[in-house]
Amino acid sequence: MMESIRVDLSDRVRFLLRVGDTALILAQRNAEWCGHAPVLEEDLALPNLALDQLGQARALLTHAGSLTGHDEDQLAYLRDEAQFLNPVLVELPHAPDNRKPGDFGFTVLRNALLAQWFLQLYGRLESSDDAELAAIAAKAVKETRYHWQHSADWVLRLGDGTAESHRRLQAALERIWPYVPELFAGTEFEALQAPWRAAIEALLQAATLKLPKDGQHIHQGHKGVHSEHLGHLLAEMQVLQRAYPGGVW
Template sequence: MSDDHVYLALAEGHQDDTRWAYGTGFEDPLHGVSAEVPAGVDRAELAALCLALGDDALVSAQRLAEWTTRAPELEEEVALANIGLDLLGQARLLYARCGQVDGTGRGEDAYAYFRGPDDFRNVTLAELPNGDFAFTVVRLLVLASWRLAHFERLTASPDPVLAAVAAKGVKELTYHRQYAADWVVRLGDGTEESHRRMRAGLDAVAPFLGELFATHDARDGVLAVLRQVTEAAGLPLPQPAPATTGPGRDRVHTSHLAPLLAELQSVARAHPEATW
């Protein structure tokens, strides 16, 4: 690895020119994939998993959208917007699958726009306010690394739809992680002020890591990625809290989620019968 691009090793095994497959591409990841739920798959568990992962993606996408017109540079504004579009695309597919298997037949809009905060199952880290750019890229690094580890495993899911969504998402999340790692290294190894802010961002994210690791057993792999990036940035990796069942997955949220959803859902709730 070169000194300038130590983080690029994170993309090994995922070499692909596709970066924003949902946000800017037109390939249907579910083309030719059977929507039948295979025998032996617990429909309730599958629906719950799709809903939780969809909520993580939707809330994260909304936070990234808040950087529009506020990012440090136009290039970063476009990058963050496209990453948000990737996550929005993942949320749409996961919500659609949830409606197919949970017995309600609801469409993606019903899950995104017509549920209150008490019905969302996103992890707490996703709903926290953006803070400064340093906190945003640290959070993106953590969530992308965690979600990528999750999706890599889900490519072998017995449900063909979930496996296809995960396979498409792996390509996107690999880029999300690389983009965030680039900024963490650049700012951590930059000026005294940028180093201070990156360290503050890491300290702010650390208390929420335990919730992520409670949802699947990828702790060691994710921490190894975070350690590789922070060492390249000259930053200490805070010790994460023990893995415990997270409040977000139990529908217990901070006061930050309700305003986020109010803004996200305002138009759909004002015109509930509208078609676009």
């Protein structure tokens, strides 16, 4: 079994891993819907969103790797859970009891919140003085506009749909909201909060959803302190590379 690597975290590497890990773990979660979505269109749409997110993760991890001496595969498959810097929100399973395939409403709502977060972030990174990062952001922002449109359309459809779809989406929102403050923890991300919140509040109002009260607790996934769910997800994601080091298709 391949041993884990450890990465020295300069401020720039930490930033790149935080964004790249967020895209990578969200991609892994969205890919779980392949073959299990409630309608055929989403069997195609959610895995395609996951592929976009995976592409963004690859670019960001490759850039981080150029600063650390590791390639994208090593960073994705050979770091332990405590070395991942994604927010806890993206690692949560689709249903609170982890039943498969999960709660579709939770998935599209989480995707909407994260798509708007990525939109705000990539929009700012397009003008980064890091030319490589600016190029990554310029491509990613185009993909993420579609992610926002797709997930926001579903939030509207379910929130302002039947009594049952509204009830379930409101329950998903209550489950998600305590994890939101972590998205803006750290000075690099604080500037995203006001425009993000304005867009999300407008969406929730249009979807007839009630905004939960803000919590004070900030989860610590961005510092490597994760829920039990990330370990299970990484075990599945990393098993092939760990068992057959350097294996390629």
